[in-house]
Amino acid sequence: xxxxxxxxxxxxxxxxxxxxxxxxxxxxxxxxxxxxxxxxxxxxxxxxxxxxxxxxxxxxxxxxxxxxxxxxxxxxxxxxxxxxxxxxxxxxxxxxxxxxxxxxxxxxxxxxxxxxxxxxxxxxxxxxxxxxxxxxxxxxxxxxxxxxxxxxxxxxxxxxxxxxxxxxxxxxxxxxxxxxxxxxxxxxxxxxxxxxxxxxxxxxxxxxxxxxxxxxxxxxxxxxxxxxxxxxxxxxxxxxxxxxxxxxxxxxxxxxxxx
Amino acid sequence: xxxxxxxxxxxxxxxxxxxxxxxxxxxxxxxxxxxxxxxxxxxxxxxxxxxxxxxxxxxxxxxxxxxxxxxxxxxxxxxxxxxxxxxxxxxxxxxxxxxxxxxxxxxxxxxxxxxxxxxxxxxxxxxxxxxxxxxxxxxxxxxxxxxxxxxxxxxxxxxxxxxxxxxxxxxxxxxxxxxxxxxxxxxxxxxxxxxxxxxxxxxxxxxxxxxxxxxxxxxxxxxxxxxxxxxxxxxxxxxxxxxxxxxxxxxxxxxxxxxxxxxxxxxxxxxxxxxxxxxxxxxxxxxxxxxxxxxxxxxxxxxxxxxxxxxxxxxxxxxxxxxxxxxxxxxxxxxxxxxxxxxxxxxxxxxxxxxxxxxxxxxxxxxxxxxxxxxxxxxxxxxxxxxxxxxxxxxxxxxxxxxxxxxxxxxxxxxxxxxxxxxxxxxxxxxxxxxxxxxxxxxxxxxxxxxxxxxxxxxxxxxxxxxxxxxxxxxxxxxxxxxxxxxxxxxxxxxxxxxxxxxxxxxxxxxxxxxxxxxxxxxxxxxxxxxxxxxxxxxxxxxxxxxxxxxxxxxxxxx
Numbered sequence: 001x002x003x004x005x006x007x008x009x010x011x012x013x014x015x016x017x018x019x020x021x022x023x024x025x026x027x028x029x030x031x032x033x034x035x036x037x038x039x040x041x042x043x044x045x046x047x048x049x050x051x052x053x054x055x056x057x058x059x060x061x062x063x064x065x066x067x068x069x070x071x072x073x074x075x076x077x078x079x080x081x082x083x084x085x086x087x088x089x090x091x092x093x094x095x096x097x098x099x100x101x102x103x104x105x106x107x108x109x110x111x112x113x114x115x116x117x118x119x120x121x122x123x124x125x126x127x128x129x130x131x132x133x134x135x136x137x138x139x140x141x142x143x144x145x146x147x148x149x150x151x152x153x154x155x156x157x158x159x160x161x162x163x164x165x166x167x168x169x170x171x172x173x174x175x176x177x178x179x180x181x182x183x184x185x186x187x188x189x190x191x192x193x194x195x196x197x198x199x200x201x202x203x204x205x206x207x208x209x210x211x212x213x214x215x216x217x218x219x220x221x222x223x224x225x226x227x228x229x230x231x232x233x234x235x236x237x238x239x240x241x242x243x244x245x246x247x248x249x250x251x252x253x254x255x256x257x258x259x
Numbered sequence: 260x261x262x263x264x265x266x267x268x269x270x271x272x273x274x275x276x277x278x279x280x281x282x283x284x285x286x287x288x289x290x291x292x293x294x295x296x297x298x299x300x301x302x303x304x305x306x307x308x309x310x311x312x313x314x315x316x317x318x319x320x321x322x323x324x325x326x327x328x329x330x331x332x333x334x335x336x337x338x339x340x341x342x343x344x345x346x347x348x349x350x351x352x353x354x355x356x357x358x359x360x361x362x363x364x365x366x367x368x369x370x371x372x373x374x375x376x377x378x379x380x381x382x383x384x385x386x387x388x389x390x391x392x393x394x395x396x397x398x399x400x401x402x403x404x405x406x407x408x409x410x411x412x413x414x415x416x417x418x419x420x421x422x423x424x425x426x427x428x429x430x431x432x433x434x435x436x437x438x439x440x441x442x443x444x445x446x447x448x449x450x451x452x453x454x455x456x457x458x459x460x461x462x463x464x465x466x467x468x469x470x471x472x473x474x475x476x477x478x479x480x481x482x483x484x485x486x487x488x489x490x491x492x493x494x495x496x497x498x499x500x501x502x503x504x505x506x507x508x509x510x511x512x513x514x515x516x517x518x519x520x521x522x523x524x525x526x527x528x529x530x531x532x533x534x535x536x537x538x539x540x541x542x543x544x545x546x547x548x549x550x551x552x553x554x555x556x557x558x559x560x561x562x563x564x565x566x567x568x569x570x571x572x573x574x575x576x577x578x579x580x581x582x583x584x585x586x587x588x589x590x591x592x593x594x595x596x597x598x599x600x601x602x603x604x605x606x607x608x609x610x611x612x613x614x615x616x617x618x619x620x621x622x623x624x625x626x627x628x629x630x631x632x633x634x635x636x637x638x639x640x641x642x643x644x645x646x647x648x649x650x651x652x653x654x655x656x657x658x659x660x661x662x663x664x665x666x667x668x669x670x671x672x673x674x675x676x677x678x679x680x681x682x683x684x685x686x687x688x689x690x691x692x693x694x695x696x697x698x699x700x701x702x703x704x705x706x707x708x709x710x711x712x713x714x715x716x717x718x719x720x721x722x723x724x725x726x727x728x729x730x731x732x733x734x735x736x737x738x739x740x741x742x743x744x745x746x747x748x749x750x751x752x753x754x755x756x757x758x759x760x761x762x763x764x765x766x767x768x769x770x771x772x773x774x775x776x777x778x779x780x781x782x783x784x785x786x787x788x789x790x791x792x793x794x795x796x797x798x799x800x801x802x803x804x805x806x807x808x809x810x811x812x813x814x815x816x817x818x
Contacts (some may be wrong), residue, residue, distance in 0.1 A: 050694060076696030090687035093680075101684045105696035107677045111705060114676030115669050125676070168696060 003028040003204050004049075004172055009058030011041075011048055011228075018044045019055065020228040026172070031198055031205045033215045035239075036225030037248060042208045043085060045225070046174050050082050051075040062172065077105050081170035083161045085177045085208070091150035095141060095160055098149050099132035102167030135163040139193075155186050159193070166201070173197075175207040179214055187211060191218050216240065224248065262332055269321045270336040274343025277317025281310045282347055285375070287779070288366035292772045294374055297454030298424030307374060308421065311395060314344045318399035333403050338396035345392020348375055349385045412471055416464040423463050424455045429519065429769055436516060508660060512653040520652040522768040524724060527659030528717050529764045532737075533744040533756035534666045535713025540742070541751035541799075542679060543706035544686025546607040548738050549594070549614030553711040555733035556590050557583045557718025559621065562636040562728045569631060576642035576723050580716070587715020588708045595707035599700055602689065614738050621730040635729035642723050655724045662720060666713050667753055673709070682706055736778075740764070743781050747788055749795025758797050 002025035011019040018041045026032045034042050047053045049060060051072040060068050067078055081102075090098050107128055113121035136142050139159040144152070149160060158178060165173055178194065179187045191214055198205055209215045215222060216236045224232040224239060226248040232239060239245055284290055284306075293306035321340035322333040352372045354360065360367040376384025377391075402410050423430070427450055434446040449459030474481075485493070512520040532554060539547045564572045564579035574582075598609045621630050630636070642649045642658060649655055673679045681702045684692040693699050722728050740763065748759025763781070767773045773780070788795070 052690070052694075072690075072693045073696045073698050076694065082694060084691070088688055088691045090684050090691070092687055093683055097680055097683070101680050101692070101695050101697070104677060104681060104684075109677050111673075111678060111709075114672045114678065117672070121676070128677075164695070 002026060003063060004206075005059075005061040005064075006049075007059040007061070009048060009055045009060065011044060011053055011055045018228050019048065022058070022230055024223055024230065024233070026204060026206055027220070028204055029198060029202055030220040031194065031207065031218050033219040033222045034206065034208045034225060035210070035212075035215055035222060039227075040225035041228040042225055043176060044228075046082060046176055046206075046208065049075075049174060050080060073105075076168055076170075079169075079171035080174065081165040081168045081172075082174035083158075083165050083176055083178065085180060087154075087157045087161055089149040089157060089161055089164070092148060094146050094148055095136060095152070096129070096132055096145035098160060098164050099135050099167045100128050102164035103128045103131055103169075105168050132163075132167060135167055136160075138166075139163040154181060155189075158182075158190070162193070162197075166197075166203075170203065172204045172206065175205060177208050177210060179209065179211055187214060190214075194218060262327065262329075265325055265327055265332060266335060266339060269324045270339030271343055273317050273321035273324065274340030275347065277314055277340060277344040278347025280313050280317070281344060282351060284309065284313070285348070285351070285371055286364045286366055287776070289776055290374060291366060291368070291371055292775070294370075296425075296770070296772065297451075298421055299457055299460045300451035300454040302457060303424075303454075304374075305425065311391075314341055314392060314395040315399045315402075317344060318396045319402055322400055322403040330404055334397075334400040337400035337403065338393060341392040341394070341396020341399065342389060343392075344395070345389045348392075349388050352376055352385065352388065408475060412468060415471060416467045419467045420455065420460050420463050423449070424460070426769070427454055432516065433514060433519075512656045517652065520656055522765055524652045524655050524659060525768060526760050526765045527656060527663060528721055528724075529741065529744060529760040530663050530757050531659065531666060531717035531720070532714055532741045533748065533760050534663065534670060534753065535710040535717070536741050536745050537751065537753070537756050538670060538673070538682075538713070539706050539710035540745055542674065542686065543682040543703065545703065545706060546603065546742075547610045547707070547710070548607045548735075548742065549610035549612065549617075550710070550714060550741055551733050551735065551737040552594065552614045552617040553587045553590055553714035554718040554721070554737060555617050555621065555728075555730075556711075557587050557715030558722035558728045558733070559630065559636070559718075560586045560715070561719040561722040562639050563630075565723070566636050566639045568636050568638055569629065576640065576719075580719050583719040584712050584715050587718070588712040590715075591708040591711025592704050594711075595704045599703055611735070611738070614735055618730050618733050621733075633730060635727055635732075637727040639722050639726050639728070641726070652724075655720065658720055662716055666716070669709075670753060678702070678705060739781075743785060747784060747796060749798035752795060752797055752799040755795050755797040755799070759795070762796070 004024075004026040006022055006024040009019055009022045010017065022045070034045065036042055044053065048055045049067075051067070051070050051074070054069055058068070059066055062078055062080065065078075067075055067080075070078070090101065093101070107124055109118075109121040109124055112118075133142070133145065136145055139162055141156060141159060141163070144156075149157065152160060162175075162178070175194070179190050182190060194205060194207070195218055197203060219236050222232075222234065222236050222239045223230055224242075224245050231244050231248060232242045234242070290306035290310055293309060294304040296305045297303060298305050298308050318337040318340040322337035325333050325336050327333075351367070352375055355367050355372055356369075372384075375388055377387045378384075379387050402413065405413070431446050431450045434442040449455060449462065455463065485496075488496070512523060515523065532550065535553075536547065536550050539545050539550070560583035561576065561579045563570060564574040564582060565576060567573070594610070594613050598606055601609055620626060622633055624632065626632070642655075644654075647654075649658060681692065681697045684695065684697060685699065685702055689699065692702075725732075744759035744763050745756060746759075747763060748757070749755030763784075767777055
């Protein structure tokens, strides 16, 4: 059964139709890739899922329940977490604090708990810290918890962002170009990491990706966008040989002939 | 860059900047105004000291900026800069003595020229002025050429003399008040009636140098010794330090006497305000320029509830205090709601408006029957502590101390909690914070409410201390002062707020001539701080790391 089901989703910016009647189903524990040329609406698609944009039409069901129109923070509570194309950590917080902010939704204390030093608050904090430390270890960043996020090199910032997203213990993780700007070795590490994550934590992953090698290697299913429309969906092998997809990326043969 | 280019770019240009700076403080009257106060009695007035410091500082910068690692070029640069500064001032003296500048610049008086030329008329005065500039340049050059230890020693020794001379009015009466043989002797030895004695200045420098050098020689040993101590003992030393601090804070007003205790209470009120704004600006990153509104609300609530003038509720201070704080919190929420969606500059402007709205409402004829209008509300009783009337500033000081301790405690507890992290995450990136599941509405309102509550607490104490409240006590300058305290002290840092309040509120009270130039000095201080030390005087450790990336962490992450 599908964990995430998108039905007929349309998003317009004025006269521009950014997403046009999308119908996508994401299976549980799958790695589902979204590809498409620049401006195809991939990141807009993520923003619609996470509540930053509200689609004009259509339905988004997570585990059969509608999440359309909820605010971004409510959607995190429902179990969707994301990372960003251009890394967006909290630059002046430490690695540990970044991950602990990710765990925010599972904590309850508010104003009086910490002031009065309630036992429940203390236990909660200790647990949050433990979970954050474990996650840092999981992304191979243990021992660096007191370093400010902005002082990490690029690859580690990506991993830290991943750890922060995982801290909310989501059912569905949206990764926006996780290998952008990485060299082949780092890319390979990231791919292994994503597969590992799916296997160990049993999380469902939707990723936007530009590197075809990554897409073809790790995806269970690939959806192709062009101009806000879904133009193809299928197994990586099928997509590789799909005529429409090749045309969208390289232009049609006619245009090439006319030169 | 060739040598001549360097001389032109650094020596002449930076020297000209120094000249214009000294020219500015001369023409706005600072040199004359501070000329009445002496650092070293009858020898070095403070106004001249400031002009000399500026000249030396720019000459030092001129030498330091030199990209050519040639000592003679550096020295030449600082000398040229010093001469250039003096040159600009000589032009002022020459022009001022032949043309009447006073029609435009009121302060361009013969007295100013006499101060600048050392009282010598004619060409001799100009030569004297240039000579002083030359000496400043040479002195700055020597500072550059010395090694770190000696440079620090000289600068700090001179700074000690400057501070001791500056605080003459503060220290001498305290020593005299004890009226012991020893303290009288020390007071006589160091201080004349209007500043340090020359003997005192030299002694102070010698004593400072001995302490500094002996610390320097043993610093490794001390640090290592402390590091070698077992954790338990280190903890104990920490507690001992806190205990000593507590004793000093408790004894302070008894030692300082009436006037200085009054200054302390003013500082205390602003520490409370600063700690509150620190939560809103420092933690949550919401720039609130209407912060005085909550201070006013706290004051007026206490005034209305305790003063017999308008309603005569007949409550005492302690009953009115929690109500005032609650009203402040509610006002924080109510004023917070309309600005929830605003960020950065827009938020600052909107809140600035709120601060003024509250003041104008209180002033209005419409609300006069309830709030007293421009006449305000008087005869607010002093707080009464189990039958003990807190009349003197010393008593109010303890009240403020208790308030500050409470607020520091709350701030510290909140900072390392879920809420504190949510505030900081919001400060760093609001959208991402929301995408982490942080409810922006609740988190923002809690920040506004907490800050407003602290501000109302300060206002409540203010009202009962002064005994009367007027709308004009709550103008926009209070908000500006508090923002300046938080920024100059160090955003997000609690000790920073205390230091900021002491420097920005305490010093002007001690140096009364200063009052006229208060806003000018604040402006300059803010600009200089942003350029040289953007993290503040006593920054939060995190900010220090963030703004001055230490090579250590870079090396660590690179490895």
